[in-house]
Each structure stands twice: as C-alpha cells, then as structure tokens.
Amino acid sequence: MRKLIFGMNVTLDGYIAAPGDDISWGGPSDELFGWWLDRERAIDLSLYGRKLWETMSSYWPTGDQQPDATPAQVEYARNWRDTPKVVFSSTIDEVGWNTRLVTGDAVAEITRLKAEDGGPMGICGATLAGAAMRAGLIDEYVLVTHPVLVGGGTPFFTALDSWVNLDLVETRTFSGGVVLTRYETRR
Template identity: 80%
Template structure:
C-alpha cells in the first residue's frame, strides 16, 4: 500500500494561502519573498522522491503556470533548473471537473476523488503527495492521509485557505520529525496513528 502525505508551507496561524490566494508570504521574509536555499532544496528533494503527486485544480494552476518553463527563464538558478526538471518528470494527477487538459507527465481525474485516491493507495509504487486544500480536505475526511508535513513560516496572515479542514472526528498523530530552516521556518512531520 502506498503512503499518502499532505505537506505544504503554512503560516503560523494555519493558512496555506492568504486572502485572495496570495502566496507571497511563503518565503518567510515578507511579501513576495523566496524560501531559503536549504528549504528550496528540501522541497526539490521531496519532489524527486515522490512516486505520484496529487493536485487540486488551484494548486495545479499555480504550479503549471510557472514550473514547466522555469528552467528556461533568464537568470534561473541551478536549484530552480533542477526543481523544474524534477517537477516535469514527476508523475502527477490533477483532480478537477473544470480543467480541460493537462501536460508534463500528468493525467486528469474528473471522477470521484476519494474513490480514485483509495484505488491509487492500494497500488504498488512510490509514496504519494497530495496538495491543494479542497482535495486534501476530502482525503483527510476519508481518513486516507498517512502523514502530515507542515512547513511553518513565521508570519500571521489573519485568514485565507486553512491547512486543515473541518473533520467529523479526531485524528491522532505521532510526531515523527522536527527540523528548522533559516528565517525561523520550522518543519514538523506527523504520522497518523491507526
């Protein structure tokens, strides 16, 4: 059975996006900042190790608007070039009923997300990552997430899209890892206790 992880950058007050889907806070040093080299490398290595990435529509739109050609942009760093290549190569599934087409080693899923994620978890293969608040929320409510990775940025945005969705019951977790990054960013990784 494949492991399913929900991991994203999150504000200290629990949001993955500020009002208006603003992600400018995610680097940790104010509006429109970039993550530290160390944190960016951590995310890049995570992409390289992912067997299948599951995206909701909004996150897909954000990622696919930049990463497919980021390695060809003027002034692209070696780290950005490596990430872009890893991202394009990583198998991906986009869950959306309104997206018409996908590309870059990606398939489109228009049916029941929970049923498809359940099917994918039962397959052999590498670990799966899930991203996007609505999609991850559906997987949370269905009890499908095995691990939560919160990369907490020391900023308060006061509202927006929460990392956690409303649940029908408690989910007990065990702390598996903590790590600090430059700029006061803290990674916490929790495993679901079953």
C-alpha cells in the same frame, strides 16, 4: 500499499494562502528550497487539485529556462515535469506535462491509487487534501511553518468528522525561523 503525504508551506496561524490566494509570504530560502526539492524527488506520484495545479503549471514547466533560475530551481522544474501527476477537476478539460486528469470521485480514485504498489504519493491543494483527510487517507502531514500571521485565507486543515491522532516523527528549523514538523497518522 502506497503512502499518502500532505505537505505544504503554512503560516503560523494555519493558512496555506492569505486572502486573495496570496502566497508571497512563503518565499523559501535556498536551504528550504533544497529541502522541498529533495522531498519532491522522493515522491512517485503527485496529486493536485485544480487551483494549485493551475499555479504550478503556470510556472514550473519552463522554470528551468528562466534567466535567474538557480541550479536547484532548474532541477525542481525538471523533476516536476518528469514526475507523474494526477489532477482532480471537473472544470478543466486538459492537462499536460506527464499528467492525467480525473473528473470523477476523487476519494475513490485516491483510495484506488493508494492500494497500488509503488512509492509515496504527495497530495497538493487544500480542497483535495481536505477530502482525503475526511476520508482518513492521509498517512503523513508535513507542515513547513513560516513565522507570519495572515489572519485568514485558505486553511491547511479542514473540518473533520472525528479526531486524527498523530505521532511526531521529525522537526527541523530553517533560516528565518521557519520550522518543519512532520507527523505520521497513528493507525
């Protein structure tokens, strides 16, 4: 059975994007970017909601060709293209870059994918992750908390029908006061 991990940059007040889908507050340091690269290398399958897919696919397919790309950004772009991805959306017609589109029931498909053999899956995007949270499918939560308050926007956590008990398994501090906390779901 595969492990499902939900991890994103988040503001101190709990948002992954400020109003207007503004994520400019979350620019990572080289150290943090390297940590995200290592995490992404450990993921065997990435699951995306439409909105985050559109953001990522607008840059990373050619991110390694940008004149100012750092070696870590070059490697991230290559890894992003090579990693198998599934996009869940009923509003787009096609995807590229080693990606499969699912237009049906996301929870049923994630449940099926979790039951397969294989390495960890990363889930990306608030709406998709929220559905997986409510279904009890997420095994690990990774919050990379930035010291900024944005007052609103897209929350990291969704409303739940019942409590989810978690165990803290890792903490780490990065430059600029960014703090990683990683939790596993207590089953």
